[in-house]
Amino acid sequence: MRQCNLKKINVSNISEEDLDLLIQELVVEFPRCGEKMIKELLVEKTAIQVTRSRIRESLHRIDEIGIKDRKKRRLHRRIYNVDGVNHIxxxxxxxxxxxxxxxxxxxxxxxxxxxxxxxxxxxxxxxxxxxxxxxxxxxxxxxxxxxxxxxxxxxxxxxxxxxxxxxxxxxxxxxxxxxxxxxxxxxxxxxxxxxxxxxxxxxxxxxxxxxxxxxxxxxxxxxxxxxxxxxxxxxxxxxxxxxxxxxxxxxxxxxxxxxxxxxxxxxxxxxxxxxxxxxxxxxxxxxxxxGIQDTRPILDSRAFSVNEICQEELNLHCPRNWASSYYGIDIYHQAVQIIERNS
Known part of the structure; x- marks a missing residue:
């Protein structure tokens, strides 16, 4: 497996101004990424590793609007809250x-x-x-x-x-x-x-x-x-x-x-x-x-039927418990022939 030669560098004394400049470039390039991804992107692109709290502080300084926008799209995890069988x-x-x-x-x-x-x-x-x-x-x-x-x-x-x-x-x-x-x-x-x-x-x-x-x-x-x-x-x-x-x-x-x-x-x-x-x-x-609604159409049964003689022949030669070595296609062909012959 190929190993990356890039080493993570812990930089605890990097100035706020320099960190803001680096993160500003990442925000422009990856506008939908939050603080977790920005932290990882900072390591990948610059080999600089800082604490997540410093990333958060920097984002609040330079990207307040982006933070509000991401909160609108934030996915929350809801815990299932049903207490017993047949409750719902x-x-x-x-x-x-x-x-x-x-x-x-x-x-x-x-x-x-x-x-x-x-x-x-x-x-x-x-x-x-x-x-x-x-x-x-x-x-x-x-x-x-x-x-x-x-x-x-x-x-x-x-x-x-x-x-x-x-x-x-x-x-x-x-x-x-x-x-x-x-x-x-x-x-x-x-x-x-x-x-x-x-x-x-x-x-x-x-x-x-x-x-x-x-x-x-x-x-x-x-x-x-x-x-x-x-x-x-x-x-x-x-x-x-x-x-x-x-x-x-x-x-x-x-x-x-x-x-x-x-x-x-x-x-x-x-x-x-x-x-x-x-x-x-x-x-x-x-x-x-x-704005998305559940608008599935109501589907009716097909308006087509066969006569009683045809149905009896289908039940006789193509029963419900059929067995086939050809995935049922041979039974299907037989059913089609019966229907066409009686139509």
Whole structure:
């Protein structure tokens, strides 16, 4: 490994004037850098090392406006502040496969990170989201609160929560997607674990001219063949996720959720409803972000259907539990042939 010959020189007696001149040059060259980076840049460019307090004092002398500007863009670390299981669920929809009319709906318990529902649908209408949410409620109980973004697909869940848990208590908390980090972080793992496989597969099928998203026959065949498989893999992945060990908690989501359910969650007062159930980095007076809205479109199911005879033939020759050595492409081709023959 090549080593740098430049040595750090501790200069404790450098004058304020000389230090200000050096830092002024760095501020001009790196206007967005704060005191930590300026300190390191000073070493890299001049081999002069001074204390961070002297850097801070110098910056206040020569770059007061820059300091105020950087404070506006400062990222703060918010500590997650949920006290128990089923105190809050985070819900959202994932659109990584939206090109092929697949939308993944998900919910996660904020305290334990246990996945309460995870399924793939061909639309994200409010009724569809509510159906998935209610199924999870039957299985795991009604949460005290739900956090989501401001997408219209969550409107019926909001009505349901307000009806069941009451108004004016934060039964449904909406905000920016960046404040819904529990579910946003989960989507990264879901994509790596399940969705990326189909993302690459469907792109490959398009590149090889097997699939045309404007062809109703081929899109119907795609959904008939792959929608059950996607849901099957999502179910298996969610079960495995529930048993994996969380490093910070030294336990698994399933164990945390089960132990919390035994303790019977109770309601409690929240002083700051808007920030309840948030974590990670957030912007403080960052006006550039405030204008961003969650404006995802509502996607309906494709208005295409096959006759009863065709559907029976599809179920017979392309069943849900199909097995293939060609990633399911051969089953898809067979489904397309059946649909075209019966159309």
């Amino acid at each position: 669920w985070h819900i959202d929809s994932n659109h990584k496969l939206i090109r092929w009319n697949f939308i993944v709906l998900g919910g996660i318990d904020g305290f334990s990170r246990f996945v309460t529902f995870l399924n793939c649908r061909d639309n994200n209408k409010a009724t569809t989201v509510l159906d998935s949410f209610k199924t999870a409620v039957v299985n795991y109980g009604l949460p005290l609160r739900v956090r989501s973004d401001k997408g219209q697909e969550n409107s019926l869940v909001a009505d349901f929560m307000i009806k069941e848990r009451g108004p004016n208590r934060g039964s449904m908390i909406t905000g920016k997607s960046c404040h819904n980090q529990r579910i946003e972080r989960l989507w990264r793992d879901v994509f790596e674990g399940v969705l990326c496989y189909y993302y690459d597969l469907f792109h490959f099928m398009e590149e090889e001219c097997f699939l045309d998203i404007s062809d109703d026959n081929k899109m119907y065949a795609l959904h008939h063949v792959f929608l059950p498989k996607i849901n099957e893999k999502l179910s298996v992945w969610a079960q495995a996720w529930g048993k994996h060990r969380i490093r910070t908690a030294k336990s698994s989501p399933l164990r945390l959720f089960t132990a919390g359910m035994i303790n019977n969650p109770t309601d409690f007062d929240i002083l700051d409803i808007g920030n309840y159930g948030t974590e990670g980095n957030y912007e403080d007076n960052f006006n550039d972000y405030d």
